[in-house]
Amino acid sequence: MNLNIPFVDLKAQYSTLKSEIDVAIHSVIDKTAFIRGPFAEEFEKSFAEKYGIKHCVSCANGTDAIYITLKALGIGAGDEVITVANSWISTSETITQAGAKPVFVDIEPDYYHIDPLKIEEKITPKTKAIIPVHLFGQAARIDAIQKICEEHNLFLIEDCAQAHFATYRGRKAGTYGIAGTFSFYPGKNLGAYGDAGSIITNDDGLATRALMFSNHGSLRKHRHDMEGINSRMDGIQAAVLSVKLKYIDEWNLARNKNALIYNHLLSGIDRVKVPKIRENSLHIFHLYVVRVEKRDELAGFLKSKGIETGIHYPTALPFMPAYKHLGHRAEDFPVAYKYQGEIISLPMFPELKVGQIEYIANSIKEFYK
Numbered sequence: 139m140n141l142n143i144p145f146v147d148l149k150a151q152y153s154t155l156k157s158e159i160d161v162a163i164h165s166v167i168d169k170t171a172f173i174r175g176p177f178a179e180e181f182e183k184s185f186a187e188k189y190g191i192k193h194c195v196s197c198a199n200g201t202d203a204i205y206i207t208l209k210a211l212g213i214g215a216g217d218e219v220i221t222v223a224n225s226w227i228s229t230s231e232t233i234t235q236a237g238a239k240p241v242f243v244d245i246e247p248d249y250y251h252i253d254p255l256k257i258e259e260k261i262t263p264k265t266k267a268i269i270p271v272h273l274f275g276q277a278a279r280i281d282a283i284q285k286i287c288e289e290h291n292l293f294l295i296e297d298c299a300q301a302h303f304a305t306y307r308g309r310k311a312g313t314y315g316i317a318g319t320f321s322f323y324p325g326k327n328l329g330a331y332g333d334a335g336s337i338i339t340n341d342d343g344l345a346t347r348a349l350m351f352s353n354h355g356s357l358r359k360h361r362h363d364m365e366g367i368n369s370r371m372d373g374i375q376a377a378v379l380s381v382k383l384k385y386i387d388e389w390n391l392a393r394n395k396n397a398l399i400y401n402h403l404l405s406g407i408d409r410v411k412v413p414k415i416r417e418n419s420l421h422i423f424h425l426y427v428v429r430v431e432k433r434d435e436l437a438g439f440l441k442s443k444g445i446e447t448g449i450h451y452p453t454a455l456p457f458m459p460a461y462k463h464l465g466h467r468a469e470d471f472p473v474a475y476k477y478q479g480e481i482i483s484l485p486m487f488p489e490l491k492v493g494q495i496e497y498i499a500n501s502i503k504e505f506y507k
């Protein structure tokens with residue numbers, strides 16, 4: 139018998155929180171506090187507190203969070219920003235939007251993050267910042283990257299869109315650099331009911347400039363100190379996020395537990411490479427990604443079994459048509475190039491049941507038999 143297992147199940151989470159969420163949404167409507175306002179301020183305060191950091195500046199989405207940070211740091215024309223070959227395009231397109239040039243670095247074998255050993259060869263006098271991505275829910279080698287930034291006097295901006303409250307060596311990812319940027323897209327570990335994002339920082343000046351830039355260059359009504367953009371968090375999103383923030387640790391641990399069950403059940407199949415967890419870290423498994431032989435055939439087989447899968451990402455950024463002008467070749471990013479044909483993301487959400495994971499693992503075993 140087929141079980142139908144979706145890739146993510148946002149409805150399952152809503153059913154457990156329905157009364158709290160509904161009250162929160164209605165209180166925003168009651169107060170007509172639709173754009174930023176008290177609900178966004180309350181969320182910013184609790185998010186910053188939970189991160190143990192001075193400032194959280196909310197904005198409209200996780201892409202803007204990166205763009206606003208780059209602009210608030212004064213990065214623009216003539217500058218280069220180093221980032222990773224495998225990520226969602228937000229990480230690199232915002233560098234271009236700011237007027238700078240994205241410079242890609244290959245990924246580490248096994249961990250899928252920017253390879254610290256390959257960063258320094260890409261640094262030039264024009265380099266201003268490095269944006270590592272804590273991809274799939276696990277921290278990049280952020281201590282090594284931080285050291286490179288210090289030695290070369292570069293800004294470190296951490297893309298934490300997939301890593302809310304992941305930790306590395308006892309410290310939260312997103313607190314190593316000058317700023318951590320977050321997405322609260324509905325499917326993220328901490329997801330709103332629409333688009334939302336935020337920036338965290340201990341730097342007072344950066345926080346002020348980010349807040350100003352995200353709201354038309356204004357901190358006070360009808361006074362514009364500069365031109366900015368319109369990127370503000372909705373009250374409704376903030377109210378939903380404040381409810382969900384109370385449960386994020388619980389959900390992250392449930393994902394982590396599900397991943398360990400997957401790892402246990404799949405580790406006996408030699409054509410499947412299960413994710414490695416860095417020592418001394420908390421991997422919050424936004425995505426559960428394995429590398430396999432005959433990836434596309436496996437995806438088709440799982441689909442026939444009712445199991446939905448994804449690929450994150452089927453084409454690494456340097457090989458996208460959008461970056462054709464940079465003239466990259468496969469041999470420039472050998473690991474990212476090889477992995478893009480092998481990776482597959484299996485269903486992952488906190489409410490996933492052991493029986494469902496067993497069914498998925500057994501289906502994979504059946505395929506390779």
Ligand SMILES: *Cc1c(COP(=O)(O)O)cnc(C)c1O
Binds near residue numbers: 202271297
């Ligand atoms: C989701 C995501 C973003 C962008 O977030 P949006 O809120 O969708 O704009 C940026 N970087 C990474 C790595 C992401 O996964």
